[in-house]
Amino acid sequence: MSVRTPDPNSGWLSDDELAVIRKRLPLLYVEAVPVRVDGLGIITEVGLLLRANSSGEMTRSIVSGRVMFGETLRDALFRHLEKDLGPMAFPLLPASPLPCHVAEYFPLPGISAYTDERQHAVSMVYVVPVTGSCDPRQDALEISWLTPQEAVSPSVLGEMVGGRAALLKAALASAGVLT
Amino acid sequence: MSVRTPDPNSGWLSDDELAVIRKRLPLLYVEAVPVRVDGLGIITEVGLLLRANSSGEMTRSIVSGRVMFGETLRDALFRHLEKDLGPMAFPLLPASPLPCHVAEYFPLPGISAYTDERQHAVSMVYVVPVTGSCDPRQDALEISWLTPQEAVSPSVLGEMVGGRAALLKAALASAGVLT
Amino acid sequence: MSVRTPDPNSGWLSDDELAVIRKRLPLLYVEAVPVRVDGLGIITEVGLLLRANSSGEMTRSIVSGRVMFGETLRDALFRHLEKDLGPMAFPLLPASPLPCHVAEYFPLPGISAYTDERQHAVSMVYVVPVTGSCDPRQDALEISWLTPQEAVSPSVLGEMVGGRAALLKAALASAGVLT
Amino acid sequence: MSVRTPDPNSGWLSDDELAVIRKRLPLLYVEAVPVRVDGLGIITEVGLLLRANSSGEMTRSIVSGRVMFGETLRDALFRHLEKDLGPMAFPLLPASPLPCHVAEYFPLPGISAYTDERQHAVSMVYVVPVTGSCDPRQDALEISWLTPQEAVSPSVLGEMVGGRAALLKAALASAGVLT
Numbered sequence: 067m068s069v070r071t072p073d074p075n076s077g078w079l080s081d082d083e084l085a086v087i088r089k090r091l092p093l094l095y096v097e098a099v100p101v102r103v104d105g106l107g108i109i110t111e112v113g114l115l116l117r118a119n120s121s122g123e124m125t126r127s128i129v130s131g132r133v134m135f136g137e138t139l140r141d142a143l144f145r146h147l148e149k150d151l152g153p154m155a156f157p158l159l160p161a162s163p164l165p166c167h168v169a170e171y172f173p174l175p176g177i178s179a180y181t182d183e184r185q186h187a188v189s190m191v192y193v194v195p196v197t198g199s200c201d202p203r204q205d206a207l208e209i210s211w212l213t214p215q216e217a218v219s220p221s222v223l224g225e226m227v228g229g230r231a232a233l234l235k236a237a238l239a240s241a242g243v244l245t
Numbered sequence: 246m247s248v249r250t251p252d253p254n255s256g257w258l259s260d261d262e263l264a265v266i267r268k269r270l271p272l273l274y275v276e277a278v279p280v281r282v283d284g285l286g287i288i289t290e291v292g293l294l295l296r297a298n299s300s301g302e303m304t305r306s307i308v309s310g311r312v313m314f315g316e317t318l319r320d321a322l323f324r325h326l327e328k329d330l331g332p333m334a335f336p337l338l339p340a341s342p343l344p345c346h347v348a349e350y351f352p353l354p355g356i357s358a359y360t361d362e363r364q365h366a367v368s369m370v371y372v373v374p375v376t377g378s379c380d381p382r383q384d385a386l387e388i389s390w391l392t393p394q395e396a397v398s399p400s401v402l403g404e405m406v407g408g409r410a411a412l413l414k415a416a417l418a419s420a421g422v423l424t
Numbered sequence: 425m426s427v428r429t430p431d432p433n434s435g436w437l438s439d440d441e442l443a444v445i446r447k448r449l450p451l452l453y454v455e456a457v458p459v460r461v462d463g464l465g466i467i468t469e470v471g472l473l474l475r476a477n478s479s480g481e482m483t484r485s486i487v488s489g490r491v492m493f494g495e496t497l498r499d500a501l502f503r504h505l506e507k508d509l510g511p512m513a514f515p516l517l518p519a520s521p522l523p524c525h526v527a528e529y530f531p532l533p534g535i536s537a538y539t540d541e542r543q544h545a546v547s548m549v550y551v552v553p554v555t556g557s558c559d560p561r562q563d564a565l566e567i568s569w570l571t572p573q574e575a576v577s578p579s580v581l582g583e584m585v586g587g588r589a590a591l592l593k594a595a596l597a598s599a600g601v602l603t
Numbered sequence: 604m605s606v607r608t609p610d611p612n613s614g615w616l617s618d619d620e621l622a623v624i625r626k627r628l629p630l631l632y633v634e635a636v637p638v639r640v641d642g643l644g645i646i647t648e649v650g651l652l653l654r655a656n657s658s659g660e661m662t663r664s665i666v667s668g669r670v671m672f673g674e675t676l677r678d679a680l681f682r683h684l685e686k687d688l689g690p691m692a693f694p695l696l697p698a699s700p701l702p703c704h705v706a707e708y709f710p711l712p713g714i715s716a717y718t719d720e721r722q723h724a725v726s727m728v729y730v731v732p733v734t735g736s737c738d739p740r741q742d743a744l745e746i747s748w749l750t751p752q753e754a755v756s757p758s759v760l761g762e763m764v765g766g767r768a769a770l771l772k773a774a775l776a777s778a779g780v781l782t
Contacts, residue, residue: 079269079270083269087266087269087270089314090258090262090266090314091258091266091270091272091273091314092273092312092313092314092316093270094270094271094273094367101698103696103698106677106678106681106696107677107695107696107697107698108677108698109698133271133367134271135268135269135270135271135365136351136356136365137271138349138356138357139347139349139367140643140644140645141643144643158644158695158732159643159644160644161638161640161644161645161646161730161732161778161779162777162778162779163347163349163779164344164345164346164347164777164779165343165347166343167343168318168342168343168344168369170317170318170342172315177315177317178317179602186314186315188273188312188318190347193698195695195698229602232602232603233602235597235602235603236597236602239593239594239597239598240597240598240699240701241698241699242698242699242700242701243698244537244587244590244591244593244594245590245593280519282519285498285499285502285517286498286516286517286518286519287498287519288519319464319465319466320464323464337465337516337553338461338464338465339465340459340461340465340466340467340551340553340599340600341598341599341600342600343598343600358781372519374516374519408781411781411782412781414776414781414782415776415781418772418773418776418777419520419522419776419777420519420520421519421520421521421522423716423766423769423770423772423773424769424772437627437628441627445624445627445628447672448616448620448624448672449616449624449628449630449631449672450631450670450671450672450674451628452628452629452631452725491629491725492629493626493627493628493629493723494709494714494723495629496707496714496715497705497707497725521705521707522702522703522704522705523701523705524701525701526676526700526701526702526727528675528676528700530673535673535675536675544672544673546631546670546676548705
């Protein structure tokens with residue numbers, strides 16, 4: 067079986083299959099806001115990923131990805147953290163799978179604060195302290211560490227798309243960062 | 246177009262399509278524990294549905310159902326509450342889509358506390374006060390209103406399947422019902 | 425015993441006693457953001473109280489008050505809602521005493537986002553739907569019902585003191601109102 | 604100034620002062636359930652302290668203590684964790700001061716699930732992962748590390764007083780430990 071042929075019993079979908087399903091079902095995602103905390107647990111820095119989107123624009127985003135068939139939310143969260151931040155990030159995952167925020171993305175605007183033109187996706191959002199060094203992989207060009215105040219400044223929020231500015235503020239508010 | 250032919254652009258899936266997708270993707274569900282509260286908001290009664298399962302056994306369950314393509318969690322919650330409790334239940338939906346508990350159902354036991362032999366499903370769980378009269382429809386035979394203490398008694402919990410005994414206790418614990 | 429003589433065994437304190445204790449202990453408060461919700465539970469309006477503060481300035485505030493000795497958080501919340509909104513407000517209290525936000529007020533600024541020059545107070549904050557008609561009593565002059573967007577506009581937030589602008593945004597964020 | 608004479612401007616109270624205040628005001632506490640987590644954040648062990656109570660009985664308890672005047676919840680939590688677990692426990696404090704559970708202790712039973720014959724106390728409860736080595740100090744004789752299942756077994760819960768069995772179950776439920 068070649069690398070390009072997915073196991074038909076696995077949760078991995080071909081691009082064609084995914085394209086069909088995306089028009090029929092809400093997809094389940096996990097998203098994580100990476101943070102650094104001090105010895106008392108206070109958030110000192112927020113990590114934002116710099117990516118080029120499909121039209122070549124630079125945007126800031128957070129760790130994000132789909133939950134696979136058979137995979138727990140926790141495993142999906144760990145997998146996407148490792149994929150986006152590298153193997154030495156040493157994230158501290160939450161004890162509970164309960165998210166701090168739920169973001170509902172729809173193809174068309176106006177239904178919620180979140181849009182994703184590709185699909186209807188429901189994302190479980192977590193704030194995750196990382197204790198190691200981050201080395202973005204895949205499509206992210208770099209990770210920037212900003213103070214919480216910088217992270218929620220209009221200029222930074224303006225570089226986020228699909229409603230992720232609202233998501234970032236809500237996630238940080240749940241972690242005690244007031245704006 | 247006959248009633249049995251779903252709109253190919255809708256989020257409604259044929260049984261065959263659903264059977265295929267159930268082996269490839271986690272499905273998104275909402276579940277609700279119906280409760281009655283007193284004037285101070287304290288839970289006085291918990292509503293459990295009596296259903297016959299596929300092998301004819303009677304089991305107790307809660308309001309539960311799939312989230313459709315294009316549907317918000319809130320709309321799905323309202324639709325399933327109406328489907329299971331009737332149009333006069335007058336549920337008080339939560340202001341936030343954040344669930345009180347997340348239940349991850351897997352086909353095989355041992356991965357989490359929850360099992361569903363049909364599928365991998367991730368369920369957003371809510372505790373929902375109802376203020377009207379409930380008239381179970383569809384496959385539920387009746388709804389029983391129990392005190393919180395009765396609801397978490399071993400004999401009642403023993404009539405719940407797929408881990409819903411743990412779900413009920415966790416949902417009620419989040420609402421201040423201690424056991 | 426005259427009306428002005430508090431029962432020495434009660435939790436009610438004379439002004440002198442309270443003045444002493446305020447310099448020695450954190451006081452426990454409850455605060456509530458009154459809201460109106462639609463049939464699906466979505467917040468449609470936020471109720472803000474107009475009060476004159478000690479220097480005669482008009483400020484906007486929320487329902488707030490101290491927890492007495494022997495009183496549950498729920499009873500304190502109900503008592504202050506009735507005191508500030510009148511007996512016909514019919515608030516829907518949360519099932520759980522877990523607040524949506526905790527505000528720590530200190531006499532000096534810089535320790536947290538919240539200040540109260542009179543005391544160190546720790547406030548359990550709740551978002552409370554009200555279903556009846558509100559008739560502010562005591563020191564509140566009136567209650568204004570604003571849309572969530574109006575409530576978090578800079579001009580309205582600018583009329584709140586002691587950090588309550590941050591409190592209002594955090595409480596509404598916990599209830600799914602994104603800004 | 605002798606060691607026994609507290610600074611009259613400090614938040615530290617003499618035993619006599621505390622005795623008086625305990626009959627007039629609810630006191631604010633923090634409590635922490637110490638846990639050990641694995642690399643995916645799953646709770647593997649729960650730390651329970653063994654103490655002799657005032658009548659000489661051995662009881663199991665958790666980290667607990669009063670919040671002082673001028674002290675943040677976070678600082679109080681850190682101080683009591685260090686006092687009860689020693690300076691090398693390296694606790695990971697939560698980013699938010701929002702507790703996972705609120706326990707209301709009253710002198711008389713029947714008002715809530717929690718009793719404390721000395722006082723009316725309202726306790727903010729947290730689940731706190733510790734990463735270092737624990738060396739109980741003060742009045743605790745030792746700390747036992749139990750699996751979550753052992754910790755919520757009837758025999759262990761039976762050694763907890765004042766309702767802390769219910770507290771432990773509620774706190775662990777909030778962290779995804781189902782029973």
